[in-house]
Amino acid sequence: MTSPSQKYLSTRGGSYGLSFEEVVLKGLAPDGGLFIPEQIPELPKHWESKWQNLSFAELAFEILSLYISTSEIPSSDLKDIIDRSYATFRAPETTPLVTLDEKNNLYLLELFHGPTFAFKDVALQTLGNLFEYFLVRRNKGKTGTDRHHLSVVGATSGDTGSAAIYGLRGKKDVSVFILFPKGRVSPIQEAQMTTVLDANVHCLAVEGFFDDCQDTVKALFADPEINEKLNLGAVNSINWARILAQITYYFHSYFSLKKSTTYKEGHKVRFVVPTGNFGDILAGYFAKRMGLPAEKLVIATNENDILDRFWKTGHYEKKAVHGVEAQGGIAADGAKAHEDGVKETLSPAMDILVSSNFERLLWFLAYEYAADAGMDDEWNKKQAGQEVESWLKELKSKGGFGVNEDILKYAKRDFESERVSDSQTVETIKEFYTAGPKGSYILDPHSAIGVAASKRSISRNSPADTHHISLATAHPAKFANAVDMSLKSEQGYSFDSILPKEFVGLESKERKIINVAKDAGWEGVRKIVQEEVEAELKGAR
Ligand SMILES: Cc1ncc(COP(=O)(O)O)c(C=O)c1O
Numbered sequence: 001m002t003s004p005s006q007k008y009l010s011t012r013g014g015s016y017g018l019s020f021e022e023v024v025l026k027g028l029a030p031d032g033g034l035f036i037p038e039q040i041p042e043l044p045k046h047w048e049s050k051w052q053n054l055s056f057a058e059l060a061f062e063i064l065s066l067y068i069s070t071s072e073i074p075s076s077d078l079k080d081i082i083d084r085s086y087a088t089f090r091a092p093e094t095t096p097l098v099t100l101d102e103k104n105n106l107y108l109l110e111l112f113h114g115p116t117f118a119f120k121d122v123a124l125q126t127l128g129n130l131f132e133y134f135l136v137r138r139n140k141g142k143t144g145t146d147r148h149h150l151s152v153v154g155a156t157s158g159d160t161g162s163a164a165i166y167g168l169r170g171k172k173d174v175s176v177f178i179l180f181p182k183g184r185v186s187p188i189q190e191a192q193m194t195t196v197l198d199a200n201v202h203c204l205a206v207e208g209f210f211d212d213c214q215d216t217v218k219a220l221f222a223d224p225e226i227n228e229k230l231n232l233g234a235v236n237s238i239n240w241a242r243i244l245a246q247i248t249y250y251f252h253s254y255f256s257l258k259k260s261t262t263y264k265e266g267h268k269v270r271f272v273v274p275t276g277n278f279g280d281i282l283a284g285y286f287a288k289r290m291g292l293p294a295e296k297l298v299i300a301t302n303e304n305d306i307l308d309r310f311w312k313t314g315h316y317e318k319k320a321v322h323g324v325e326a327q328g329g330i331a332a333d334g335a336k337a338h339e340d341g342v343k344e345t346l347s348p349a350m351d352i353l354v355s356s357n358f359e360r361l362l363w364f365l366a367y368e369y370a371a372d373a374g375m376d377d378e379w380n381k382k383q384a385g386q387e388v389e390s391w392l393k394e395l396k397s398k399g400g401f402g403v404n405e406d407i408l409k410y411a412k413r414d415f416e417s418e419r420v421s422d423s424q425t426v427e428t429i430k431e432f433y434t435a436g437p438k439g440s441y442i443l444d445p446h447s448a449i450g451v452a453a454s455k456r457s458i459s460r461n462s463p464a465d466t467h468h469i470s471l472a473t474a475h476p477a478k479f480a481n482a483v484d485m486s487l488k489s490e491q492g493y494s495f496d497s498i499l500p501k502e503f504v505g506l507e508s509k510e511r512k513i514i515n516v517a518k519d520a521g522w523e524g525v526r527k528i529v530q531e532e533v534e535a536e537l538k539g540a541r
């Protein structure tokens with residue numbers, strides 16, 4: 001039987017009752033909304049004792065099974081997909097939990113042991129295998145133009161792109177197009193993406209920022225003609241499977257923490273998450289709503305702080321209306337700012353103006369508000385969809401919107417937020433290199449933002465009975481600029497000593513890049529995608 005948590009709806013109210021396969025292959029709903037399960041599943045009875053000793057892959061199977069009906073993916077197939085996805089990780093625990101500061105009960109959840117050295121691999125290895133599974137099933141016994149061909153389009157500020165490419169390279173019946181902001185991803189990230197020469201991989205360098213790439217991808221999904229013709233698929237965290245696969249590590253790290261000597265029954269756990277597109281922390285929200293005893297989820301933004309401002313004011317505004325000015329020129333604290341409000345920081349993967357997954361949280365907040373009126377569930381869902389649609393319209397037309405006090409109160413119940421500047425990022429990298437209580441640890445700038453926010457949370461909550469799990473989202477070698485800038489004057493520091501063998505010589509390899517003309521617009525990108533898919537199919541058939 002299919003349960004309500006295994007059926008999906010759109011956050012803007014336009015679709016209900018969709019299957020997991022439909023939402024994974026569609027990516028974005030036709031009304032522009034994001035897919036969410038119709039209900040958040042409850043954990044099985046005695047879940048702690050049943051799950052505490054499971055491996056990462058076994059735990060992933062238990063969690064994914066709550067959201068995917070066996071009538072869609074039989075258990076043995078799901079197990080196989082999951083096992084293959086995590087067999088590519090270098091760490092035996094997949095996502096190890098390491099102690100960063102024992103005295104303060106601060107732990108680092110290392111999420112970067114997958115093929116591209118960033119947390120995105122946890123979900124994108126799985127998504128790549130899910131795409132393949134559905135396509136093999138749909139194409140059984142079919143040849144030529146009868147075969148279902150998926151054209152994946154994704155936007156990246158550096159990490160999603162390479163993780164998606166490594167998850168999909170060489171796979172049959174899939175073409176992958178990754179849009180990245182030219183010159184605004186780190187040199188290693190660019191090399192990781194563009195040195196993959198497989199025929200089904202296409203990297204598009206776009207003049208602009210990550211948000212321009214994300215907007216182009218959303219415009220392509222909103223175009224029914226190209227959707228119909230090319231079967232667009234999403235690899236960004238707009239794809240529900242990305243969020244789903246990330247829920248596992250919240251549970252896994254909780255169990256790892258409980259096995260540590262410092263954890264005692266009744267202690268509280270806080271998760272601190274470097275946040276950009278709100279996908280990673282949203283997985284934590286699902287874990288918490290399912291029943292994981294997380295006291296709070298702490299959002300850690302860089303100077304692109306739309307989320308931090310929302311939690312402080314109840315206003316979700318593209319441009320800062322207080323604090324550091326975001327419009328044009330150099331901001332008061334030294335960050336380079338641009339007319340549209342995006343700043344170039346030392347944590348470029350989080351240089352994001354509008355966080356697309358925030359829409360999913362908004363739906364749950366609006367639903368809760370509607371439920372207070374005491375009407376039936378169908379009415380609550382309809383109200384939530386309408387509310388989200390009107391907020392998103394306002395964001396588009398006026399550049400922002402505000403929510404009422406109750407909605408902000410619900411948001412504050414589960415989340416806190418912190419904004420971390422570039423200078424605080426550098427200080428944190430230095431501190432844990434030179435005086436890390438457990439000795440030297442080199443943080444990447446995104447993980448450092450989480451650690452800086454963790455330290456503030458520790459200062460407000462007694463570390464004796466509150467444990468902080470700070471998510472480490474990338475390997476430091478991906479961000480030479482920030483790491484070198486922070487540590488170049490430290491005795492004994494050498495960047496080469498942290499360079500994984502996979503990165504050695506990468507930057508001098510042959511590359512394949514399509515440069516998108518400045519004035520091409522989303523229609524120009526559509527033309528490129530269309531032509532490349534046609535050429536690829538001609539070659540393959
Ligand atoms: C290294 C790194 N850290 C943190 C983030 C933020 O994650 P999210 O967008 O899921 O909030 C990203 C990308 O978005 C990233 O690449």
Ligand SMILES: N[C@@H](CCOP(=O)(O)O)C(=O)O
Pocket residue numbers: 155156157158159160161235236237238276277279349350
């Ligand atoms: N930081 C991301 C931006 C895209 O986010 P996603 O989670 O929606 O894919 C990146 O590295 O590309």
